[in-house]
Amino acid sequence: MEEIRFDDIAALQKHVSEEFGEFCDPIEVTQEMVNQFADVTGDHQWIHIDVERCEKESPFGGPIVHGFFTLSLLPLLSAKAKPSYKTVDVKNAINYGSDKLRFLSPVPVGSKLHARNRLVSVEAGKKGVRLEQETAIHVVGSDRPAVLYNMITLLQG
DSSP states (O other): OEEEETTOHHHHHTTBOSSOOOOOOOEEOOHHHHHHHHHHHOOOOHHHHOHHHHHHHOTTSSOBOOHHHHHHTHHHHHHTOOOSEEEESOSEEEEEEEEEEEEOSOOBTTOEEEEEEEEEEEEEOSSSEEEEEEEEEEETTOSSOSEEEEEEEEEEO
16 A cells, blocks of 8 residues: 655645545444434434334335434444555544535445545645545445545644
């Protein structure tokens, strides 16, 4: 894996691409995880936690994962990522914001999820280097992403 100093804009820009990288190793989302998320957030909508009702009434045939829970799995999925480069000499990597978030397809409870990334842009700024990365989270076996998310990270040395 190529190591690139966080402020080497030209070297980082070589990794900007329209193509996504490889998928990370998958993780399974269980009903217990969904119930715990519901307890933490207070979002106890039946379509996520009432298995019996979902089997009878849900258009999905069973419970589906909260969209924000799927999004919250990004740190875990990112830890399993297989990037082509690694930034080095970074003292702070700050979540600077987001430019896009879309929930495109449901995630049935019990699904395995995997994600892949692409570097969208790199810019030098007064406060550090801004990286914009797009992540596509998919249910394993599905061509359509469940979530598309563009995250902006500020790197400082």
